[in-house]
Amino acid sequence: MTDFVWLVIAFPLAGAVLLHFLGRRLGEPLAGIIGTLAAAAAFVVAFVAALPFIVEEGNHGETVMLWEWMPAIGANLEITWDPLAAVMALIVTGVGSLIHLFSVGYMHGDERFARFFTYLNLFLASMLTLVLGGNFAMVFLGWELVGLCSYLLISFWYTKPSAAAAGKKAFVVNRIGDFGFMVGLMLVFTNFGTLAFDGIFERVPEILDGSTATAIGLLFLVGAAGKSAQIPLYVWLPDAMEGPTPVSALIHAATMVTAGVYLVARSATIFAAGDAGIVVAVVGALTALWAASIAIAQSDIKRVLAYSTVSQLGYMFIAVGLGGYIAGIFHLMTHAFFKALLFLGSGSVIHGMHEEQDMNKMGGLLEKMPVTGVTMGIATLAIAGIPPLAGFWSKDEILGVAFEYGGVGIVLWVIGLVTALITAFYMTRQWFMVFTGEPRWEEGVDPHESPRSMTVPLIVLAVLSVGAGFLNTPFRLTLEHFLEPSFELVKVAHPPEGLGMFALLAAISVGAGIAGAAMAGFVYSRPREIWERFQGGFGGLWEAWQAAYRVDDLYGATIVTPGRKLSERMAFDFDAGGIDGFVNGVGRAVRSAGARTRVLQTGLVRNYGVGFVAGLLAVVIWLVIAGGGV
Amino acid sequence: MVELVIFVLLGTGAIAGALSVIFAKNPVYAAMGLLGTLFSLGVFYVVNLGHLIAAVQVIVYAGAVLTLFLFVIMMIGVDRVEDTSETIRYQRQLVIGLAAILGVTIAALVIGGEFAWVPLAVDGPIPNGTVENIAGIMFTDWLLPFEVTALLLTIGAAGAIALAYYAPGTSVEDAE
Amino acid sequence: MIEVTAGWYLSLAAVLFSIGLLGILVRRNALIMFMCVELMLNAVNLTFVAAGRALGNLEGQVAVFFVLVVAAAEVVVGLAIIVAIFRRRESASVDELATLRG
Numbered sequence: 001m002t003d004f005v006w007l008v009i010a011f012p013l014a015g016a017v018l019l020h021f022l023g024r025r026l027g028e029p030l031a032g033i034i035g036t037l038a039a040a041a042a043f044v045v046a047f048v049a050a051l052p053f054i055v056e057e058g059n060h061g062e063t064v065m066l067w068e069w070m071p072a073i074g075a076n077l078e079i080t081w082d083p084l085a086a087v088m089a090l091i092v093t094g095v096g097s098l099i100h101l102f103s104v105g106y107m108h109g110d111e112r113f114a115r116f117f118t119y120l121n122l123f124l125a126s127m128l129t130l131v132l133g134g135n136f137a138m139v140f141l142g143w144e145l146v147g148l149c150s151y152l153l154i155s156f157w158y159t160k161p162s163a164a165a166a167g168k169k170a171f172v173v174n175r176i177g178d179f180g181f182m183v184g185l186m187l188v189f190t191n192f193g194t195l196a197f198d199g200i201f202e203r204v205p206e207i208l209d210g211s212t213a214t215a216i217g218l219l220f221l222v223g224a225a226g227k228s229a230q231i232p233l234y235v236w237l238p239d240a241m242e243g244p245t246p247v248s249a250l251i252h253a254a255t256m257v258t259a260g261v262y263l264v265a266r267s268a269t270i271f272a273a274g275d276a277g278i279v280v281a282v283v284g285a286l287t288a289l290w291a292a293s294i295a296i297a298q299s300d301i302k303r304v305l306a307y308s309t310v311s312q313l314g315y316m317f318i319a320v321g322l323g324g325y326i327a328g329i330f331h332l333m334t335h336a337f338f339k340a341l342l343f344l345g346s347g348s349v350i351h352g353m354h355e356e357q358d359m360n361k362m363g364g365l366l367e368k369m370p371v372t373g374v375t376m377g378i379a380t381l382a383i384a385g386i387p388p389l390a391g392f393w394s395k396d397e398i399l400g401v402a403f404e405y406g407g408v409g410i411v412l413w414v415i416g417l418v419t420a421l422i423t424a425f426y427m428t429r430q431w432f433m434v435f436t437g438e439p440r441w442e443e444g445v446d447p448h449e450s451p452r453s454m455t456v457p458l459i460v461l462a463v464l465s466v467g468a469g470f471l472n473t474p475f476r477l478t479l480e481h482f483l484e485p486s487f488e489l490v491k492v493a494h495p496p497e498g499l500g501m502f503a504l505l506a507a508i509s510v511g512a513g514i515a516g517a518a519m520a521g522f523v524y525s526r527p528r529e530i531w532e533r534f535q536g537g538f539g540g541l542w543e544a545w546q547a548a549y550r551v552d553d554l555y556g557a558t559i560v561t562p563g564r565k566l567s568e569r570m571a572f573d574f575d576a577g578g579i580d581g582f583v584n585g586v587g588r589a590v591r592s593a594g595a596r597t598r599v600l601q602t603g604l605v606r607n608y609g610v611g612f613v614a615g616l617l618a619v620v621i622w623l624v625i626a627g628g629g630v
Numbered sequence: 631m632v633e634l635v636i637f638v639l640l641g642t643g644a645i646a647g648a649l650s651v652i653f654a655k656n657p658v659y660a661a662m663g664l665l666g667t668l669f670s671l672g673v674f675y676v677v678n679l680g681h682l683i684a685a686v687q688v689i690v691y692a693g694a695v696l697t698l699f700l701f702v703i704m705m706i707g708v709d710r711v712e713d714t715s716e717t718i719r720y721q722r723q724l725v726i727g728l729a730a731i732l733g734v735t736i737a738a739l740v741i742g743g744e745f746a747w748v749p750l751a752v753d754g755p756i757p758n759g760t761v762e763n764i765a766g767i768m769f770t771d772w773l774l775p776f777e778v779t780a781l782l783l784t785i786g787a788a789g790a791i792a793l794a795y796y797a798p799g800t801s802v803e804d805a806e
Numbered sequence: 807m808i809e810v811t812a813g814w815y816l817s818l819a820a821v822l823f824s825i826g827l828l829g830i831l832v833r834r835n836a837l838i839m840f841m842c843v844e845l846m847l848n849a850v851n852l853t854f855v856a857a858g859r860a861l862g863n864l865e866g867q868v869a870v871f872f873v874l875v876v877a878a879a880e881v882v883v884g885l886a887i888i889v890a891i892f893r894r895r896e897s898a899s900v901d902e903l904a905t906l907r908g
Contacts, residue, residue, distance in 0.1 A: 597908075598908035599908070600908070601906070601907060601908025602718075602904065602907055602908075603903075603904030603905060603906045603907030603908070604718055604900075604901055604904050604907075605900045605903070606718060606721060606830070606831055606832075606834065606900065606901070607718060607721065609830055609831050610721065610724050610725065610728065610831055613728055613827060613831065614728060617728065617731055617732060617735065620735065621731075621735060624735070624738075624739065633810045634808055634809075634810050637810050637814060637815075637818075641818050644818065644822060645818075645821060645822065645825070648821075648822050648825040648826065648829075648845055649825060651825075651826075651829060651838065651841050651842060651845060652825060652826075652828065652829035652832060652833060652838070652842065654838075657835065657837050657838060660837075660838050660841055661841065664841050664844065664845065667822070667845065667848065668844075668848060671848050671851065671852055674815065674852060674855070674856075675852075675855050675870075678815070678855045678856055678858070678859040679859055680855045680858075680859075680867045680870070682867070682871075683851075683855070683867050683870045683871060683874070686871065686874055687851075687874070690874055690878060691844075691848075691874075694878065695844070695877070695878060695881050698881060698882070698885055699837065699840070699841065699881075699885070702837060702885050702888060702889060703837060705889065705892075706837070706888075706892055706898055716832070717834075717901060718901065721831070721832075722832065724831075725828060725831045725832050728828070728831070729824075729828050732824050732827070732828070733824070736817070736820045736821065736824060739817075739820070740813075740817045740820075743813075757862060757863055757864045759864055759867045763864055764864060764867060764868065764871070767864050767865070767868055768868055768871070772868055772872075775872060779872055779875045779876065782875070782876065782879055783875060783878070783879050785879075786878075786879030786880070786882050786883050787879075787882060789883050789886070790882045790883050790885070790886035791886075793883070793886035793887055793889075793890050794886040794889050794890060
């Protein structure tokens, strides 16, 4: 029995409430420790609650009803505790706990130290509501709450104008996605009459026809693209790096941005009933390649990782779009480990370099920051897909799924391979630029290794980045068996059968990865002039990548500026002239009518009397004439 | 025959009294004219068998109400002669016009015989408005209105005191 | 022989009522206007009595009784108002009470 699973949400929520009211009094570092303990407690509860799935083969899990809120529409406080939810909860709380711990060191000395942990705990509670919710109403609640937390944390240093603007941008772009999600939910409700998972997924084949399922899927894709930063709504994520680095690691790399992937996986039956899946996969593939190419030329250490995140999320979308839900979740998990590690590593670097984020002003840091350097190196190899690290297994499974799909899948597979090569290139480039070569530090900067509370999470995550891949190798499909009960209703896509095929595909992708890494290593381990000659070889293309294809300018010119113009016209011309004019016109008409008729109100009783008598007489005469006698 | 004589004499008196009310420059004369009209009407009540209300008419109107009027007239100033010229524009013309229409209407009604529609004689005994008969109706069918008017009178008396009273030694402004 | 019918009384009442009505319109002294109101009330009383006799019942006289009572109350309150106004304005002219002019 897993009735106690609500504690998973309750612990971080209680932490948030406690820190909100007492945080300032608790001070540093006690507030951070309490926040970390709340996250860790949630992890422990989630782990205990997940044990039955490991022990029992084919355990479906259960729905735990906490409180009947609006039973008529299936919107109750209930938790669906199944293997998928368990995996998500473990990732969120596990990585979350480590990042909380890291933050205790990273946020040292910040005057809103306690408030930061309030937000982090609130975020955990929200994200867990999203992934554990047993109906779409709770998912939507969590969906909006994580958006709120994301906004609060991006603009945590709100006195910095760029941070405030980035928070606003994230909020607005996410709203566009939320709108699609909400319309999708309405469509679900009109078709099923409920929002509860129990009443939806099992009845999909009998209720939804193909086109409706496609429509719902596409609307969900809009929502997922907003939250998970896919084309065309990815623009908020790179700007979100204005927030503190642990926030980037937790929210904008490991957990919140995977909400879209989770949504698609959770709604697998709906996607399987229509044709929206292939659109998801194509969007994912395009995003993967697009973002990876931008990442090549970035010089800000966090922006590289931001575009890398967008690109890796694209991989997950390929997987879940083609029906490889388990492959997608698997990559979601390994990515959470190594991308959190990369972000925390970059945070450690930024911390050691006195808030410097430009990689052109780093170099040679390996000696000064050995732990950070080595762990980040491991993460780089993991994301580059070098066996036997975690990224290799999960990325290969996705590529295998795409290959097995055939047709369009082959195209996606090629795109994935190219992206893998680019990924290996830019990650290796980053590592060499930061950790090797001549020091290019600005004067007065004295790099130093970070304190223990920051390096311990790095080491733990490094171990996970190495080992997590073995959870689901083609030789031993542990995660697959674990997750299978959650996907019983759909046909899950798999990589091609057979060891030979696996070896062939693995060889190709590893080749691509090694090629990319080697190219970057060859160029960026040498002096700066060599890089510049190399970069100059790309001509205008490099500048386009550096400027992120000027997508922000494009959006600004096509959407933001016309929107602002329209708003101004509405506000100053239509509203002030039209609406107000009409209302004022009515007022003026009444007033002028009053000015004309006021002369009748003489205030003289006898004047009124004349009118009164005249009316009386008129009635009497009318009665005499028309009434036929008095 | 007697009734005709009474009607002509007292009817003329009533109209003359009424006219003096609206034409008298001094309010005292107006009050006297009103008294004449009221007295004439009292006689008409007797002729029409309303013995009780005839008495009440004389006692209440001639006795109480007119006395009250005279009190107020004395208080306001009996010697001020009123300026009866019209100050409101068109008021007099309008009133004359209305009076003409009113007169034509009444004349038309009288000449057209509209007021003669009821027969004077009825079958059976003509009820006599003695105290006994009036009370017989008033305290049975009309008991509730009787009680309500009693209440109305009480409230009216209290209201009049509240309106007219102000404590000695205070100015008018303080009283308001 | 000319017989006096109810119509005669009704005609007389109509004339008295009209005189009262016109008096209210031409006189500006509040007291005189009040007397005109009394005149009109009495004209109506006359119609009640005459009609009651013509129809052969006493209800008309009862109505007169009530009119008398109400008129008495009205006179009391009305005169009190006139006195109150006179104290303030030293005048009984209704034309001066025109502060509600539009």
